[in-house]
Amino acid sequence: MEPIVRLVGITKRFPGVLANDGIDLEITPGTIHALLGENGAGKTTLMNILYGLYQPDSGEVFIRGQKVRVTDPNVAIRRGIGMVHQHFMLIPPFTVAENIVLGSEPRRGVSLDLKRAVAAVEELSARYGLKVDPLARVESISVGMQQRVEILKALYRGAEVLILDEPTAVLTPQEVRELKVILDSLAAQGKAIIFITHKLKEIMAMAQVVTVIRRGRVVKTLPTSETTPAELASLMVGREVILEVEKGPSRPGEEVLRLENVTANNNRRLPALRGVDLTVRRGEILGIAGVDGNGQSELVEVLTGLRPATGGRVFLKGKEVTRTRTRQRIRAGLGHIPEDRHKRGLILDFSVAENLILATYDRRPFASGINLNQGEVRKHAERLVREFDVRTPSTETAARSLSGGNQQKVIVAREIDRDPDVLIAAQPTRGLDVGAIEFVHERLVAERDRGKAVLLVSFELDEILSLSDRIAVMYEGRVVAVLPAGEASEDILGLLMSGAARSADEARAAVEGGNRVG
């Protein structure tokens, strides 16, 4: 079949980096085409060029065989190209329908024809099976629905090519399955889909073709039916990657974190934690499993002092810290990799070096008297950038211009390097490539082996199962079960996370019963 999009020799340079280096790519209608590559390989840049957000330094874009200069998104939209960005481009106080029609609104006279807008959204959502509520405000809907709104936005503009940049990074496993159904049906109706992800399993399950990019160049394009996750991983990183975590048995020591009957409210002032009891000990990784929105975010915020507990007590290394400020908790040995890297993890307009000392700038060796010791700050940054393989032109580059995964690496580097006794890691590998994930996992296990405690919150069951020594499952603001990792399985956790089983025993019984029947 004729390709609908053909990129030839696309090259794009940023200050200090060659983000795209002569990239060729062909996209065919009716196929799901995955882009795979390390953090900073240039995937987002390439897609931004196709969508007209960046201009290439050289190279050509052909759409339906015709050479096109995509000078801005309007041109791309007119040529039938739609994009769902890595960070959603939705206007929170607007309704779903308003977000979808913005920029090409149906009119009646000089007025906005809201009725027709709603009708158009309903028609599209029925045709492609994308369930949304046209009159709901975007700020009050789930992330999964926000993503469907983004897809509808593109379809409303007549997209024949749909670009999705890491669409699954923010989704729950359930939402990922729904997305697969949606993308399959779009492809079946002849749309071409380009989809960026770091998850090899997803590529194997969802895409027909995959293009691997390394350091701005195409390594290979091949059908997914003729490859394996291991091959993809080594193509992309340029070496063998161990996809399994290697770790010995844990040797738990004294208890360093303890929660007693902790309660807290969410942002809408509704109860989010309804009495959480939990302990974490030195030398262990405690994984928190659960579907997004069952209190994990609030739990992390209460632990770090970013959200007040409405009841109960929190102990850090034996001392009560329930009402202690974040700063004191950090001093007392708490580390935090936050789930929202833009809101809580980084100051985007600060340099990489400055971001790396956010928690320690006021202490030696960075502070000397009332001055910052710039030499130390730079040395520190250079070491961490090397050690954690942060791909950045320099330590003085603003965090904003790093790729998504490299921003995440900056945070992980800062928090692990501070060597906290208790490390709270919320979605620590979100948006990281497999090589970087391997590295972060190794570091978390190493921290454990050095007698530190790690509390890991993740929506990735694989990550929870492979890293944790014990697993706590959260459901509706409570810890419904805590079980040794050896006794957990995807099925058992699934039952607990969905509320189908109320205790570990119940879940085990259900799974065994199910096996006997099956």
Next chain:
Amino acid sequence: MSDFWSSLTLLFQVGLFVSALRAATPLIFAALGGVFSERSGVVNIALDGIMLVGAFMAVMGSYFLKDPWLGLLIALVSGALFALLFGVIVIRYRADQVVTGVAFNMLALGLTGFLLRLIFHHAGQSPMVAKLPDWVIPFNRFPGLSRFPALQSFVDRWIQPVLGQHTPPVYLAIAAAFLAHYVLFRTPFGLRLRAVGEHPRAADTVGVNVYAMRYLAVGLSGALAGLGGATLSLGLLSSFIENMTSGRGFIALAAMIFGKWTPLGALGACLLFGFFDALQMLGQTLGFRVPREFFLMLPYLLTMAVLAGVIGRATPPAADGKPYDKSHA
């Protein structure tokens, strides 16, 4: 005797509302200007200065062209141009909006004072010029009204004396508020304008021209603030007085916040603040015990209460005050 007293109180009350409306009108125009500007993401502290420019240019127009209506038009155009100059600096060159706004206020004050001396060889005040003639609207003669005696007497006693005769800007301002509300919330233009003030990058990625929308909004805000200034110099008075806005642009900003960045909310707030102003004036003539500064302070106190979330919650547009840089994807 009691008849005399009741008619006296009545007179005062009617008079109070009339002066409240007159005091509110310049505020309404300027506050609407503020709404457009801030909804698009540009904090327009320069409103006061733009009003001053409008007031001055209105008098110039009326003086040289001998027609107050042309003066009004010139105020509108020069307000828009002055605001667009501000726009170029904060939109194109991404200067800090508050600092630039403060500079523009000082520029307006100096420039109008200087031109006043240069052109009229007068310090402090311009010569008298032709002001806008009052409009008389006979609400009490509304066809069929006389069939409802109770209503008729209400209109006779209240509506007619309060609303029946005013300088044209009073009516224009109220109409403008309703029109602005419609434009902002019911038209594609309004949707895009608000989008640009909430999340400019999102608007950009669907092909809305962020810079163009912001220039339009700032230009519109200048036109409205210019009209507000003209209301002072040609509607209520008939000459330009140095620094005659005396901070009304800031009260208008307060009204905009109090009205939660909506045109009708701002209208309500301006009427309320106009009422305080009228009370203050009445207090001076009657010798109230309450110092007039108390009434002058009320708008700000209320606005702070709103900002602090004591009376309802006021959330500004998310990108308000933030310059947009297209190249920073």
